[in-house]
Amino acid sequence: MTRHLSDEEISAWVLGERTPMQEAHLAGCRECGIRTGRLQAALSGFRESAIAWAAREQHAVPVPTAPRWWQPRSQWLLAAAALVLMTAVPAYRSYSAHLSAARERTVLDAAEDTALLNQVDTQISRAVPGPMEPLVPLVAWNTDANDTHKGNNETNR
Numbered sequence: 001m002t003r004h005l006s007d008e009e010i011s012a013w014v015l016g017e018r019t020p021m022q023e024a025h026l027a028g029c030r031e032c033g034i035r036t037g038r039l040q041a042a043l044s045g046f047r048e049s050a051i052a053w054a055a056r057e058q059h060a061v062p063v064p065t066a067p068r069w070w071q072p073r074s075q076w077l078l079a080a081a082a083l084v085l086m087t088a089v090p091a092y093r094s095y096s097a098h099l100s101a102a103r104e105r106t107v108l109d110a111a112e113d114t115a116l117l118n119q120v121d122t123q124i125s126r127a128v129p130g131p132m133e134p135l136v137p138l139v140a141w142n143t144d145a146n147d148t149h150k151g152n153n154e155t156n157r
């Protein structure tokens with residue numbers, strides 16, 4: 001290659017598009033070497049100033065950290081759990097006490113019911129109600145309706 005590199009060829013060579021003929025010309029031509037070196041220096045200066053500007057203008061962005069158990073949101077969660085426990089445990093205790101009391105009451109009620117039924121049964125099985133029993137000897141019973149009472153009446157006389 002006898003002619004010098006054009007501006008476009010120098011730009012392409014600086015950007016990496018190089019042919020063996022250009023390489024051979026640049027190895028022997030001082031003028032093209034100076035022009036290529038000047039463009040490379042300008043580009044590298046631009047690159048360094050752009051990096052410096054970016055580093056200078058870059059603002060620190062706060063990176064959110066993972067919440068830890070002692071941070072406020074977790075503290076609210078723990079407080080809510082404690083509140084639930086504080087209300088649930090006494091409620092459960094009173095409920096179980098209520099259950100056992102109800103069970104005892106049921107047993108007592110059953111005993112009272114049994115006693116009442118027995119009392120009613122004995123009163124029903126009587127021929128005459130208890131308060132009227134002293135009057136039984138004074139009453140004349142129908143003879144064919146109830147022989148046992150008649151017999152009792154006769155034995156009482």
Ligand SMILES: [Zn+2]
Pocket residue numbers: 003004005025029030031032033
């Ligand atoms: Zn040249």
